[in-house]
Amino acid sequence: MARKMNFNAGPAALPLPALERAREELLDLAGSGMSVMEHSHRGKEYEAVHDEALSLLRELLAVPGTHEILFLQGGASTLFAQIPLNLMEKGKAAQYLVTGAWGEKAVGEAKVVSAMLGASVATQTTGTGDGKEKSYVRVPAPAEVKFDPAASYLHLTSNETIHGAEFNVEASRAFPDTGAVPLVGDMSSDFLWRPFDVSRFGIVYAGAQKNIGPSGIVVAIVSKELVEKGRKDIPKIFQFRTHAENKSLYNTPPTFGVYMVRNVLAWLKGLGGLPAMEALNRKKAARLYGAIDANPAFYRSPVERESRSVMNVVFRLPSEPLEEQFVAEAKKRGMVGLKGHRSVGGIRVSTYNAVPFEWVDALAGFMEEFSRGK
8 A cells, every 4th residue: 555645734644653553453452352442441451551651751751740741632622721721810811822823712712711710811912914814924032922920821832733833943932931920832733843841831732633643632741730729610520630630540531542642652762752853853844945945936935934833834836726736736646735724725734753754855856846847
């Protein structure tokens, strides 16, 4: 079977070795005579997988003992509501730094929760325009970020999957220093692409279906201080402390999802961990942006250079018909998932960890050939 070159934004490409391991173990996990999907989440066979996934994640990210690692059901959209439910305080503001569509969605849920809890939501945005014409082309420099020192927390989206703007690509666009205000990061589309200092964050969370595993599970890294401080007047299933106290086994977790996360993390460790992954990802991004910048009359990146995403490279061609032709011809060559999000159009290339350099090099070569033919 010839596998496609998968540039989808999510669910996205998974590492072939992780998939092959799943194929080999699908009917028989560790000689147990049962699939991981058939095992009790209380049994020793599944528990070994669960513990290994937690251990690998703590090792790869150097997660300090001050933070809990949680496997939660749902995706990042669930956390958009769960975070304010746990952290909002009556009479206080929760602050949101909005740099794209997913930040907007997080704010929408926070406003619903704030109305219930007697709190408020304050926003700072890099967007310009309104409605369908609204545009996001940058993330702010650290000094540009304004926040209330009495805020419950400050939330940001580290990488905007749709608009292709990312923090921490260059030093001038590093994460802001929020002092005593807990920093909360939605890292769904750039989690594990490079090392970062987890201790700077009160919460880091990421839907799995882009860089970690299959859809249906979200990883959350939460400081123990925030776990303990979280509200107790919300249902138990939504309290972070419930999952922290039960090692993410309070109720039946998405066991196959955790199993696949384990496989992906083991593959990532075998490559040399996050420093090796970062070097590869920067090489992929350099190849793509090089092809774009070498032909500015034909390809145009709308994102400011300092804010360009390493994970989601977005660009435009001279016309929408040409973009449609580009996507169609690329598909004939086995390259899929290149059409930009319906809200912004254009082309989007998702170069997550599992996307090999060879795919990116083939795409860049096609881009160069396509521009010459037009």
